[in-house]
Ligand SMILES: Nc1ncnc2c1ncn2[C@@H]1O[C@H](COP(=O)(O)OP(=O)(O)OP(=O)(O)O)[C@@H](O)[C@H]1O
C-alpha cells in the first residue's frame with residue numbers, strides 16, 4: 256500500500272518534470288537549440304508568484320495579491336521573460352551571425368542569461384527558501400486507502416490538458432505546420448512565406464507558458480519556492496527528455512514520468528542521496544539500449560516533431 | 561510584371577550574380593539557361609528573397625520588392641519551386657499542399673487543394689501518406705502543386721526536370737504549358753535547353769553570373785554554336801531514365 260502511495264506521488268512529481276521536459280524538447284525539436292534559461296524561467300515563475308502574493312505589485316500599486324491571481328501574474332511575467340530571452344539570444348544573434356537554426360551562440364548566451372537572471376533574483380529577494388501560501392495543501396481525497404492531494408490532482412489534469420493541447424496545435428494548426436516546416440527545412444519554409452522572425456517567438460511564448468505553469472504547479476504542490484529551485488528540476492527534466500528521446504513531446508512525457516518514478520522509488524528504498532545516481536544511471540542504461548531515447552527518432556537534430 | 565535591374569548577389573568573395581537585368585511580362589514564359597555554377601539558383605533565390613542581393617532592384621507589378629521579405633513576395637503573387645524540390649518529408653502529402661497556403665486565410669484553400677489533386681491523381685491517392693514515399697517525379701509534382709496553392713501569378717522553377725525520368729519530363733513540360741494557358745507567368749531555369757526553349761517565348765543565357773545573351777526562344781534554339789558551347793548540347797534528362805537525384809549544388 257505504501258508503495259502504491261509512492262507511485263501516486265511519483266506521478267504528481269513527474270508531472271512537473273514532464274512540463275519542463277516538454278519545454279526543453281520543443282525548443283530542441285523546432286529550433287535545434289538547448290535553451291539553458293528554461294530552469295531559470297521555472298524559478299522566476301515560482302519566485303514571482305511568491306513575490307506577488309507576499310508583497311503585491313511593485314511601487315505600492317496593490318497590497319499582497321490572492322494566490323491564484325499571483326500565480327497567473329507569474330505565468331504572464333515568465334512568458335515576458337522568455338520573449339526577452341528570445342530577443343537577446345536567439346533573434347539578435349541569429350539575424351546578425353547565422354542561419355535560423357545555428358545554435359552554438361544562442362546556447363552560450365542562454366547560459367549567460369541563466370546566470371544573470373538567477374543572480375538578479377538572488378540580489379532582489381535573497382537566497383532563502385520562501386513559503387508560498389497556496390491552497391490548503393492538506394486538502395486530500397482518500398481513494399481506496401490512497402491519499403491524493405487535490406492540488407496534485409489539479410496539477411496532473413493541467414499537465415495532461417497542456418500536453419494534449421500542444422500536440423493538437425502542432426499537428427493540426429497552421430502555426431503548428433509552420434513550426435514543423437521550420438524544424439525540418441527552414442529554407443523551404445521561408446520560401447513559402449513562413450517568417451522565422453514571427454514564428455520563433457511562438458516557441459518562446461510556449462516555453463514561457465510551460466515553465467510558468469510548471470513553476471506555479473510546483474509552488475502550489477510544495478508550498479515553497481527559492482532562487483535555486485530550478486537547478487534540480489532542470490537537470491532532471493533534461494534527463495527525462497533524453498530518456499524519452501530528444502525532440503519528441505510524448506518522449507518528454509514518458510521520460511518525465513519515469514524520472515519522477517525513479518526518484519520516488521529511490522527515496523523510498525535507498526534514501527534521497529542516491530537519487531541523482533539512479534536517475535543518471537537509468538539515463539545511461541537507456542541510451543545504451545536505445546541510443547536515441549525511448550520514443551526518439553534516429554536522426555539527430557531537425558525535423559523531429 | 562517582373563523587372564529586375566542590375567542585380568548582384570555575392571557570397572563573401574564569390575560574385576555569383578553580376579548586374580543581371582531581366583523582365584518577365586504577365587503571362588509570359590521566360591527561360592534562364594546556363595551551365596553549372598552560372599548563378600541561376602542564386603538569381604532565383606534573390607528574386608524570392610531567400611538571399612539578399614548586394615545590389616540592383618527587383619520590381620514586381622511596379623512595386624519595389626528588393627528589400628521585402630519572402631512572405632511579402634509570396635503574398636503579392638511570386639513563388640519559387642526550389643532546386644531539389646525541398647518538399648517536407650516529415651509531413652504528409654496533404655500537409656505539404658497546406659504549406660503552400662500558409663499565408664492564405666480565405667475560404668477557398670480546400671477547393672484549391674482539391675484542384676491540385678485533380679491535376680495530379682497520383683498525389684490524391686497518397687494524400688495522407690508521408691511525402692517521402694513519393695517517387696522523384698511525384699515529389700516534383702508535389703513541389704509544384706504546393707507552389708500553386710499559393711495562387712501565384714509568377715511561378716519560378718529551378719531545374720524542375722533534373723533527375724526525372726523522360727516520361728515525367730514530358731509531363732512536366734506539358735504541365736508548364738497548361739499553367740501558362742491559365743495565365744500564370746513562368747520563369748524557368750533549366751539545363752534541358754531544347755525543351756525549355758520549346759515552352760518559352762524568350763530566353764536569357766547566363767555565364768559566370770552575367771547575362772551573355774538574351775533573345776527570342778526561336779533565335780536561341782537555332783543558335784547551335786551557342787547550345788553546344790555554353791549549354792552542353794541541352795540533353796540533361798537523366799541517363800538510363802532512372803529517377804536518381806543529384807544533390808543540390810553547394
Ligand atoms: N551559399 C553559397 N555560399 C557560397 N557560394 C555559393 C553559395 N551558393 C552558390 N555559391 C557559388 O555561387 C556560384 C553560383 O552558384 P549557383 O548555385 O547560383 O549556380 P547554378 O547556376 O544554380 O548552378 P547549378 O546548375 O549547379 O545549379 C557558384 O560558384 C557557387 O559555388
Ligand SMILES: [Mg+2]
Pocket residue numbers: 600601602643718809
Ligand atoms: Mg542551381
